[in-house]
Amino acid sequence: MAVAVDIVVLTITDGRLQVALVERGIAPFEGAPALPGGFVLQEESVIGAARRELVEETGLDLGATHLEQLATFGDPGRDPRGRVISVAHLALAASLGGLTPGSDAAGARWCPVQDVPALAFDHDEILRAGIERARAKLEYTTIATRFCGPQFTMTELRQVYEAAWGVEVDARNFSRKVLGSRGFVVECGTRSGGRGRPAALYRAGTAGGLHPPIMREG
Amino acid sequence: MAVAVDIVVLTITDGRLQVALVERGIAPFEGAPALPGGFVLQEESVIGAARRELVEETGLDLGATHLEQLATFGDPGRDPRGRVISVAHLALAASLGGLTPGSDAAGARWCPVQDVPALAFDHDEILRAGIERARAKLEYTTIATRFCGPQFTMTELRQVYEAAWGVEVDARNFSRKVLGSRGFVVECGTRSGGRGRPAALYRAGTAGGLHPPIMREG
DNA sequence: ACAAAAGTGTTCCCAGTACACCCATGA
DNA sequence: TCATGGGTGTACTGGGAACACTTTTGT
Numbered sequence: 407m408a409v410a411v412d413i414v415v416l417t418i419t420d421g422r423l424q425v426a427l428v429e430r431g432i433a434p435f436e437g438a439p440a441l442p443g444g445f446v447l448q449e450e451s452v453i454g455a456a457r458r459e460l461v462e463e464t465g466l467d468l469g470a471t472h473l474e475q476l477a478t479f480g481d482p483g484r485d486p487r488g489r490v491i492s493v494a495h496l497a498l499a500a501s502l503g504g505l506t507p508g509s510d511a512a513g514a515r516w517c518p519v520q521d522v523p524a525l526a527f528d529h530d531e532i533l534r535a536g537i538e539r540a541r542a543k544l545e546y547t548t549i550a551t552r553f554c555g556p557q558f559t560m561t562e563l564r565q566v567y568e569a570a571w572g573v574e575v576d577a578r579n580f581s582r583k584v585l586g587s588r589g590f591v592v593e594c595g596t597r598s599g600g601r602g603r604p605a606a607l608y609r610a611g612t613a614g615g616l617h618p619p620i621m622r623e624g
Numbered sequence: 625m626a627v628a629v630d631i632v633v634l635t636i637t638d639g640r641l642q643v644a645l646v647e648r649g650i651a652p653f654e655g656a657p658a659l660p661g662g663f664v665l666q667e668e669s670v671i672g673a674a675r676r677e678l679v680e681e682t683g684l685d686l687g688a689t690h691l692e693q694l695a696t697f698g699d700p701g702r703d704p705r706g707r708v709i710s711v712a713h714l715a716l717a718a719s720l721g722g723l724t725p726g727s728d729a730a731g732a733r734w735c736p737v738q739d740v741p742a743l744a745f746d747h748d749e750i751l752r753a754g755i756e757r758a759r760a761k762l763e764y765t766t767i768a769t770r771f772c773g774p775q776f777t778m779t780e781l782r783q784v785y786e787a788a789w790g791v792e793v794d795a796r797n798f799s800r801k802v803l804g805s806r807g808f809v810v811e812c813g814t815r816s817g818g819r820g821r822p823a824a825l826y827r828a829g830t831a832g833g834l835h836p837p838i839m840r841e842g
Numbered sequence: 843a844c845a846a847a848a849g850t851g852t853t854c855c856c857a858g859t860a861c862a863c864c865c866a867t868g869a
Numbered sequence: 870t871c872a873t874g875g876g877t878g879t880a881c882t883g884g885g886a887a888c889a890c891t892t893t894t895g896t
Contacts, residue, residue: 407625407626407627407664407666408625409625409627409698409709446625446698446709448625448700448707449700450700451698451699451700452696452698452699452709475695475696477693478670478693478696478711480627480664480669480670480711481669481670482666482667482668482669489666491627491664491670491709491711493696493698493709559875560875560876561874561875576859576860576861577874577875577876578860578861578875578876578877579858579859579860581875581876581877582876582877583857583858598866598867598868599867599868600867600868600873600874600875601867601868601869601872601873601874602866602867602868602872602873602874602875603865603866603867603873603874603875603876604866604867604874604875605874605875605876606875606876617841618839618857618858621836621858623835777848778848778849779847779848794886794887794888795847795848795849796848796849796850796887796888797885797886797887799848799849799850800849800850800885801884801885804884816894816895817895818846818847818848818894818895819845819846819847819894819895819896820845820846820847820848820893820894820895821846821847821848821849821892821893821894821895822847822848822893822894823847823848823849824848824849836884836885839885
């Protein structure tokens, strides 16, 4: 029985939630779009395999990327080569820099989640699970900061929520809610250069959970 | 590479959260307490393996038991026999009936989660994850009904929360909150026989999620 | 009649929402 | 000085917490 990892890599660019897709360079599903992934090696942890494949197939910077386990997909028949169990992972990347395809992928690109074509294997199902997990975790954790660079404005952080949920968020109340959650963000300067008043800059705080949560739909 | 399933089976008895433990009948860790589990067969889905092992090792009724995937544990060295990846599952059972040990387990029993001894493999870590998942899902889903029989009173449902969270819950506000969540419970009669006023009986509704959630700690 | 358990009504308060208003900068 | 984006103050409101009170049974 073989064990693989697949990774739903999400980022936010142009105000839209986007996922990293690779074009498969080998059979099965040669030429079809798929999630980055590959087999777990004998002496390697599962999360370690996910880290390795993430770097190999997308060229993203591990230090700036959040990575967590998502769920395991193991139905017989999900892989035509035989019995393969896939441990799916979720990665959240800051939207700086494009993707560098690896050796066994013919190409890697960002794709808005609304425009994703049919994917190889059961990767459509994995992608759905990843998106829903990310949307849900925005409510009760501070992972929104993982979509931003090392420094960000309140507006950039708010646009993470707006892009992921597809809703408008009141900037003034959002700011108060974030600043009222101890450990969510830490102020660290201001950024001039835009057209209006300079915005305060923040970096991610140390808190992981949000009490109370920031909830969608009333 | 071998793939196994392990199951955190939880129930509530005597007002306490309890977990099903088996005594290992074979090496490694022979005689040590462990979670129920076993290997995934060649032509079997992962969730199917969990169902099979649940019945084989505890004798619980599948129809009355909630079963979901929890997380996958795959560090090299977690099993002294070699590379074994375990897909952990979480099961919630109504507190009717004891456990029937299976063939490859020397015994099966309920154990209050506060009194759990050191377990085989990395099952302590798996158990912690299972308990935390159950506690968290009580907040925003209707799984509390899975700990009850087919019919239950509001007090029994409330005691699920009290036992799982280790806190007291105001019976009057709790009742209103549950009845105010459409699809959480459906009234289906009354139960006389106790010492006081007869309680209304409920059965589980069709809703899975809770909006708004029932939250712990303010 | 009384104790015990179930359920209702009422008050208080906080947090979320909506939105009017003030601030600081570039062109 | 005006447009633009950033930030603060304030009234309204709905849900949760606390708790007095009523209802319905067994003994």
